[in-house]
Amino acid sequence: MKKQKVLHVLTLIEGRGEYGGPVTVARTFQHASYKSRYELQLIGGTREPTHSRSSWIPADHRILVKPILKKHQISSLISLKAISELFRRIHSSNIVHLHFARDVIQIIAGLICIVSRKPFFIQTHGMIRKKESWIVELFDRVAIIPILKRAHINFALSDNEAIDLKEVYPKIRISILRNGYDFGELLAPIPANSSKINIIFCSRLHVTKGINHFCELAKEFENNDAYRFTIFGPDGGELAWIEKFISENNLINLKYSGALPPDRVIETLAASDLLILPSNYDPYPMVVLEALSVGTPVLISSVCGQASEIEKTDPNFVYKGEKSESLIRAFHLREPIKVDVVARARIRNSYHEIFGIDSVWKTLEGFYEGS
Numbered sequence: 354m355k356k357q358k359v360l361h362v363l364t365l366i367e368g369r370g371e372y373g374g375p376v377t378v379a380r381t382f383q384h385a386s387y388k389s390r391y392e393l394q395l396i397g398g399t400r401e402p403t404h405s406r407s408s409w410i411p412a413d414h415r416i417l418v419k420p421i422l423k424k425h426q427i428s429s430l431i432s433l434k435a436i437s438e439l440f441r442r443i444h445s446s447n448i449v450h451l452h453f454a455r456d457v458i459q460i461i462a463g464l465i466c467i468v469s470r471k472p473f474f475i476q477t478h479g480m481i482r483k484k485e486s487w488i489v490e491l492f493d494r495v496a497i498i499p500i501l502k503r504a505h506i507n508f509a510l511s512d513n514e515a516i517d518l519k520e521v522y523p524k525i526r527i528s529i530l531r532n533g534y535d536f537g538e539l540l541a542p543i544p545a546n547s548s549k550i551n552i553i554f555c556s557r558l559h560v561t562k563g564i565n566h567f568c569e570l571a572k573e574f575e576n577n578d579a580y581r582f583t584i585f586g587p588d589g590g591e592l593a594w595i596e597k598f599i600s601e602n603n604l605i606n607l608k609y610s611g612a613l614p615p616d617r618v619i620e621t622l623a624a625s626d627l628l629i630l631p632s633n634y635d636p637y638p639m640v641v642l643e644a645l646s647v648g649t650p651v652l653i654s655s656v657c658g659q660a661s662e663i664e665k666t667d668p669n670f671v672y673k674g675e676k677s678e679s680l681i682r683a684f685h686l687r688e689p690i691k692v693d694v695v696a697r698a699r700i701r702n703s704y705h706e707i708f709g710i711d712s713v714w715k716t717l718e719g720f721y722e723g724s
Contacts, residue, residue: 356392359721360446362439363397364456365427366415373557373587373615374639375452375478377534380615384535385714391721396442398430398458418458431457439465448724449473451504454480455489455497463500472724475501476508476530479636479658483520498522505724510637511658528720531658533713534642536705539698540623549581550689551625555613555640556632559589563631563654568598569677570629570684571607580606580689585621587612623647627689631680632657645704648697652683659708666703 361379376397383393398418416438422429435458443449443465451466453459453475466473481497484490501507501522508530509515515527554567564584571582584595584607592609599607613621618640622628628644630653637658644651645663653660655673664671672683 356390357447357721358445359386359391359393359448359450360442361393361395361450361452362443362459362462363395363452364454364458365399365418365430366395366397367399367401373618375476376615377639377643378476378478378532379450379452381533381535381710382714382717385710386718389714389718391448391718394442394446396438398432398435400430421457428454428456431461436461443471444469446471448721451475453477453500455492460496460500463504467500467503472505473503474506474508474720474724475504477514477518479510479514479517479634481521482517493521501525506720513658514636530716530720531713532637532639532642533708533710534639534646535710536646536701536708539701540619540647547581548691550579550627550691551581551583552627552629552689553583553585553621553625554629555585555618555622555644556630556638557589558584558586558591558595560591561632561634562586562589562591563633563680564591564595565598566631566677566680567629568595568607570631570680571604572598572602573681573684575602575604575606577606582607584609585611585613618643619647622649625649626692627652627687629680629684630654630657631677633675642704642708645700645708648692648699648701650689650692650696650700652680652687654680662707663704666707667700 363375363379366376379395383395386393395414397415399415400418416435418430418432418435420426420429421431439462443462449466449471451459451462451473506528507518507525509518509527510531511529518525518527554564556562558564574580595609622644628649628651630638630641632654633656635657641651641653641657641659651670653671655671660671669687672679
């Protein structure tokens with residue numbers, strides 16, 4: 354049986370963790386597709402040399418790019434080589450799957466698909482929302498809506514994201530495709546190198562992720578030696594504020610440890626006792642599924658896309674409220690502890706049935722079949 358080639362186009366794939374969610378989603382689909390009639394390939398820009406070993410994506414799937422606008426370091430990434438490589442890869446593919454945002458790479462890929470009459474799907478990961486700006490509205494009319502309009506299907510992670518997309522383009526064709534994850538086998542226990550309870554934030558340092566609430570939580574427990582708070586993630590505009598907050602408050606129990614390379618995310622989560630994600634907008638954060646896959650408990654805000662499902666199994670994994678006080682109150686109620694092997698196995702097994710990738714892949718495969 355000849356395999357159909359499906360090209361997943363990403364804006365950025367490199368070792369520093371930028372755009373981790375879409376990359377993780379694409380990689381997970383790639384693993385799930387191995388025994389199917391589809392051959393998934395990934396392509397995206399990198400700001401690192403393509404011979405770098407820090408990325409988990411093969412070098413021939415990464416193209417060196419540079420930002421053309423200093424103010425928009427990610428969305429303006431492009432290069433002449435990237436354009437020519439997109440032409441070549443899209444032309445040789447049967448289907449194209451764009452992990453879409455208001456990014457130059459995605460717009461060019463979409464236009465190539467339209468001109469070459471190549472069937473393409475769009476997955477926005479919550480990155481396309483209406484903004485109260487006439488410049489953005491004009492940009493959407495000229496560059497974004499024409500691509501959304503011609504996509505075979507636009508995938509939304511939830512009904513809430515679907516509503517957001519319809520505010521940008523009311524006639525958009527939408528289907529819900531939630532995220533899943535390959536749970537695999539439970540990792541072997543990692544020897545504890547500290548008696549402290551390791552509490553982490555692991556996501557892009559962006560205002561929508563509620564990182565300020567995590568910092569306020571650490572400040573609340575600055576005199577409690579039982580807890581150690583660590584922040585992981587690439588800067589999304591909040592790093593300077595975080596460093597200032599730690600310095601001004603003399604916090605020794607809170608540390609920023611940089612962005613994790615993709616191949617270290619799982620082991621870091623497995624060595625943690627609690628993942629906290631106090632987002633104020635987050636359609637379906639992949640790091641939550643990654644944590645559950647290794648049995649690490651989570652404490653997430655109710656706006657996270659998978660919160661309603663998680664709350665059915667573990668109500669104390671989800672809290673409501675948009676202020677730091679809400680997180681602090683929920684943390685007090687939880688009274689986090691060191692997580693043992695038995696507890697990790699229960700968490701992993703419970704959520705494998707709910708968030709495993711197999712059913713999500715079958716749904717996507719059905720859409721591919723219909724193209």
